[in-house]
Amino acid sequence: MFPQVRMRRLRSANIQRMVCETTLSTDDIIYPMFIDENISTPQKIPSMPGIYRLPPSQAASDAKEASDLGIPAVILFGIPEKKDEKGSSACGDDDVVQKAAREIKNELGKDMAIITDVCLCEYTTHGHCGVVNYESEEVLNDPTLDILGQVAVSHAKAGADMVAPSGMMDGMIKAIRSSLDSNNYSNIPIMSYAAKYSSTFYGPFRDAADSGYSFGDRSGYQMNPANSNEALREVELDIKEGADIVMVKPALPYLDILYRIKDTFKIPTAAYNVSGEYSMLKAAAQNGWLDERSVMYESLLSIKRAGADMIITYFAKDIARLLK
Template sequence: MDALQFHRHRRLRQTENLRAMVRETHLHVEDFIYPVFAIEGENVKQEVPSMPGVYQFSLDRLNDEIAEAVELGIKSVIIFGIPNEKDEVGSQAYCEHGIVQKAIHQVKQSFPDLVVIADTCLCEYTSHGHCGVVEQEEVLNDPSLELLVKTAVSQASAGADIIAPSNMMDGFVAAIRRGLDEAGFAHVPIMSYAVKYASAFYGPFRDAANSTPQFGDRKTYQMDPANRLEAFREAESDVAEGADFIMVKPALAYLDIIRDMKNRFHLPIVAYNVSGEYAMIKAAAQNGWVNEKQIVLEMLLGMKRAGADLILTYFAKDVARWLKE
């Protein structure tokens, strides 16, 4: 043994406090954006079947949910809406009294310091379930931009602190930036879903938001999961067009892309820990196959380590409680 030459890395792992001293990556409650689903109606708190612990809230029940998040130290939420009525052009998305607009206004009135982010898309509001205007089963890019601008301006008018467009139409950041500026909202930042893959991990969200496409899929506008360089092209376009944040969606199978974005761009990087990632862990935990707390914290640490500055996650309240412990 005397002739062996090797490094003793274990010296820094001997006790919990010693490990904590040299820990490189940390989770903070300020890192998390908590998704909330607002639905029309009264006295509604309806659990999403494929997402245990995630609920749709009517406006009269919404403030209780927001208050709990604020009490836990969560600083930001993103609001998704489920309207009563849908049509071909998703008019409830940009209606002055639409469900998201009403929810934003209510939350900002009750919790003025909370950062309220508006998901800006049409799929939850269109009868066909696609993220834009459809003609003969083709999603039209440029006519969709006009409606997305109207949606963003209506959300900013309702009090949204950040606009988060998720539609993946070409030019959506440029169009929304110009629309917001012309409407007097030059101060409102854009959190672009810049790198959004056509992923199988979105299934439970479509259950939660009632947004499953009625025909085809979204592969003509969302990205091919096999492509890495395409992510650079998409993000570079959005940055040039005025994006203030870059989001990568999903997160778990795209940690390499998160690191690519962090290395290339000097904007805050957001990882969307999506519904399928949430549902898999919940199901495994309910069956006793994994330790939910340990696996969630490890997963989110991986996203931070990959380069995410912020994580949009349905686990936000759970993790906030664990961090308090």
């Protein structure tokens, strides 16, 4: 008891560093990239200051900049030239993500791990993550699974080191694992968006990826923000189907979920520090309400402290420069 116990004794400069419980490094960071085959020069994303859509020809140079900062991985999102009801432009050998993956792999080789988002929302005219029955306005789970498997195989063929299915379709991990294995890509890991909530924090991403939906919403297949135990069931099922890494999305409003998942399953766990989390901090900083560097670091540190082994964040380059 006080005065014998004084917690402040361990809070002086160098001693505080030695007893620090959580550390953040560039090895924890994944850099998201938006590749748009409709443009020839980088295009600003107004709702995400500092983030751009890039043409496929500039994917490698942007990834190299990230690599030079010490960032070990990128995750690719594609905006195709053509969309249709089934997302046909998602799985061709010469489609947008596939082109970007080859460019990056040819330029950087093993110096950069390429992760690819496996979903259909950027590629469909309706903006949903699967095949749709227009009469009932229902996203059809089972007919979507085979397409996701095809997309994953095309990404692996193009040079992806890992695939990351995000559509929240039941059985998607099993379908993708089966497709990869049967096409001689059994060594490609799957990072599943296992606990992906139906969140309003995705708004700026939909501007960036041109993935807004034309009817309804995604609450029929993404998780209810009120539910916690359900997240553990989703994660457990994905692990049993073959997921190598599981993810919680969004991150900051769901740190309790992240902690429970890591504590329960103890497998590699990712968190997605999503567009809305990024944009609100950027806006507050631009208005002088928060110090951007400090609040960025504190936010990402909280995600790591809650249990994340890796963090997908639009702050990737900024935090890498700060950590350097």
